[in-house]
Amino acid sequence: MSDRLLADWQAHALNLESEINKVVVGQESPVRLITTAIFARGHVLLEGDVGVGKTTLLRAFTRGIGGGYQRIEGTIDLMPNDLVYHTYLGEDGRPHVSPGPLLSEGENLAVFFFNEINRARPQVHSLLLRVMAERTLSAFNKEHQFPHMLVFADRNQVEKEETFEIPSAARDRFMMEIPIVVPSDAEVMESLMFDTRFHNVDALVERVPAGILQFDQLNEFAALVQDKVQASPALRRYALNLWLATKTPGQYGIQISGVDINRLVIAGASPRGMAMMLRAARVNAWLNGRDAVLPEDIHAVFHETVAHRLVFSPVYEMRRTEIARELLSGIVNAISVP
Amino acid sequence: MMINSRILSLILVVLSVHGIPAALADSKPNPQVLVTEINPARDVGYHVGDILHRTIILKAPASYKLLDTSLPLKGTEKKYRGQNQGVEVRSVDISEKQQGAFNIYTLKLQYQVFTNNVVVKPSQLPAEYVKFGGEGRVFQVRIPYWSFRISPLAVYGSVKIENDMSQLRGPLLLDDSQQRLALWIALGTLALSLLGLLYILGNRRWLPRMGGEFARAYRDLKKIRKQNLGLETGMTRMHHALNQSSGGSVFSADDIIARKPAFASIRDELNQFFRLSRHVFFDTTAKHQVQGDPEQWLQQFCRHCRDCERGLNK
Numbered sequence: 001m002s003d004r005l006l007a008d009w010q011a012h013a014l015n016l017e018s019e020i021n022k023v024v025v026g027q028e029s030p031v032r033l034i035t036t037a038i039f040a041r042g043h044v045l046l047e048g049d050v051g052v053g054k055t056t057l058l059r060a061f062t063r064g065i066g067g068g069y070q071r072i073e074g075t076i077d078l079m080p081n082d083l084v085y086h087t088y089l090g091e092d093g094r095p096h097v098s099p100g101p102l103l104s105e106g107e108n109l110a111v112f113f114f115n116e117i118n119r120a121r122p123q124v125h126s127l128l129l130r131v132m133a134e135r136t137l138s139a140f141n142k143e144h145q146f147p148h149m150l151v152f153a154d155r156n157q158v159e160k161e162e163t164f165e166i167p168s169a170a171r172d173r174f175m176m177e178i179p180i181v182v183p184s185d186a187e188v189m190e191s192l193m194f195d196t197r198f199h200n201v202d203a204l205v206e207r208v209p210a211g212i213l214q215f216d217q218l219n220e221f222a223a224l225v226q227d228k229v230q231a232s233p234a235l236r237r238y239a240l241n242l243w244l245a246t247k248t249p250g251q252y253g254i255q256i257s258g259v260d261i262n263r264l265v266i267a268g269a270s271p272r273g274m275a276m277m278l279r280a281a282r283v284n285a286w287l288n289g290r291d292a293v294l295p296e297d298i299h300a301v302f303h304e305t306v307a308h309r310l311v312f313s314p315v316y317e318m319r320r321t322e323i324a325r326e327l328l329s330g331i332v333n334a335i336s337v338p
Numbered sequence: 339m340m341i342n343s344r345i346l347s348l349i350l351v352v353l354s355v356h357g358i359p360a361a362l363a364d365s366k367p368n369p370q371v372l373v374t375e376i377n378p379a380r381d382v383g384y385h386v387g388d389i390l391h392r393t394i395i396l397k398a399p400a401s402y403k404l405l406d407t408s409l410p411l412k413g414t415e416k417k418y419r420g421q422n423q424g425v426e427v428r429s430v431d432i433s434e435k436q437q438g439a440f441n442i443y444t445l446k447l448q449y450q451v452f453t454n455n456v457v458v459k460p461s462q463l464p465a466e467y468v469k470f471g472g473e474g475r476v477f478q479v480r481i482p483y484w485s486f487r488i489s490p491l492a493v494y495g496s497v498k499i500e501n502d503m504s505q506l507r508g509p510l511l512l513d514d515s516q517q518r519l520a521l522w523i524a525l526g527t528l529a530l531s532l533l534g535l536l537y538i539l540g541n542r543r544w545l546p547r548m549g550g551e552f553a554r555a556y557r558d559l560k561k562i563r564k565q566n567l568g569l570e571t572g573m574t575r576m577h578h579a580l581n582q583s584s585g586g587s588v589f590s591a592d593d594i595i596a597r598k599p600a601f602a603s604i605r606d607e608l609n610q611f612f613r614l615s616r617h618v619f620f621d622t623t624a625k626h627q628v629q630g631d632p633e634q635w636l637q638q639f640c641r642h643c644r645d646c647e648r649g650l651n652k
Binding site: 293 | 573574620
């Protein structure tokens, strides 16, 4: 029974991927990663230049997942209470309070889309930190639950004015940080320029069939995937070695040009981070029709699930993206299986 | 008659008183010339057209020179009892060097046989006379003849070989030089092939690109199999060899071929190895498609990797 369930859901997941790939072209890898995060029940942070389709991609997924959807734009004057409630003067001339984006959908909130997250103040990040980790919020003397909620956020890496660096504790709540780059295929680039269907984002997102997945069944099914997809002792040892290497890369013989490797890492991947990596790896194995995790499954999600969790010495923070990529590639290259 | 006898006696007396001491003074012995011959090794079995080489070394006091005019002439043929001998001088080559108080003359003579007979015929390289001059005198030195036998080209008349079973004759041999050449070529090829085979099968580092990762892994795999340490140990060893050879961890055939293009010829086997690895280490239900004993297959696979490492697989 569960095997059939796994196969059915795999078909749904691949269908969702296929539909998204029709709308957001040339982003097959991010699409696969976001699908993985959805089934691993992890929050996703997209990072990329301006206008590369981050928001379109997340909106398309939101439509495909179904369920309640709320969105908020990160601004410098955004305060935590803006996420929880609105106050306004009603027609009766008296002040009224209505639920904010986090509360308005109640438990049916499936996707909370935080656009330009790095424009929000640290206070907002703090609120989000709890919501992401516990999927609960205390407001109006009540504990609100968001059992199906996924946070999709994006930030552009170009603009630094009026932005706030997301603290590492908040970054760690995201299962994946996925870089979005402009497709390099000339045909795709030409299509993005000349094909008018890509010019109207709202109409484009509407092309994705709504509710391909049953958002309220995802938690249960995600647990089934984690239960069914096995990790052998050899793979466990491998994952453990990867983790240790993120803490002390120098001991594994990893070298990065222009970097003192012994002073680079202040904190390696967190236990939560490695657990998320394994969750994502299991989902990747299932999406590829396997019931056991292989090293390839870990590699498919390793960079996106680990890179944003590493805490580097401040002197190397400016080159974070480049160094993290080299470091993690070096780790994969240095750690052998079995 | 008596008078004549007395006159003769008188002449003899005069000669004995005056002439003989003078004659004795003129006939001082000729300087000694040492003659050394180097004759052909064989003195039988020559036929018409054969060329015989003879080297004469003359060692004479330095004050005496060999007169070139006394050397045998090319194309001349000695007579014996009025008959041509049938042995003609083909070439004459003289060289000279000084050694202390002596001159050494090396005379190289070539003679060619121009006669034949229906039975064996004795012949000789003729004696030659060369002259030396110096210190106001000329004298000649005799180079002795050298005898040999000229054989007929064919046996005269009908021969019954059964009646001629002399042990001394020895067997009649066919010319086997071609076969010998072929044999040597074949032996050479065999030796090279054996060396090549040794190189292919060899495990030790005694030639370039030997003793690499896979050669060592091959030896280890044989030990692992002998000691029944299990397939997992062998697979781990093979993974280690692949990682070492590729300069980092590799997880697929494409990874390896990207780093080591020489392994492209065994892409299928590499894929098979990673499928087997997946079965052994990660997913026991995964199909690996290795027929027969996986440990034996692993050993063969390692040998093929070793061949790639040595550049033997194209």
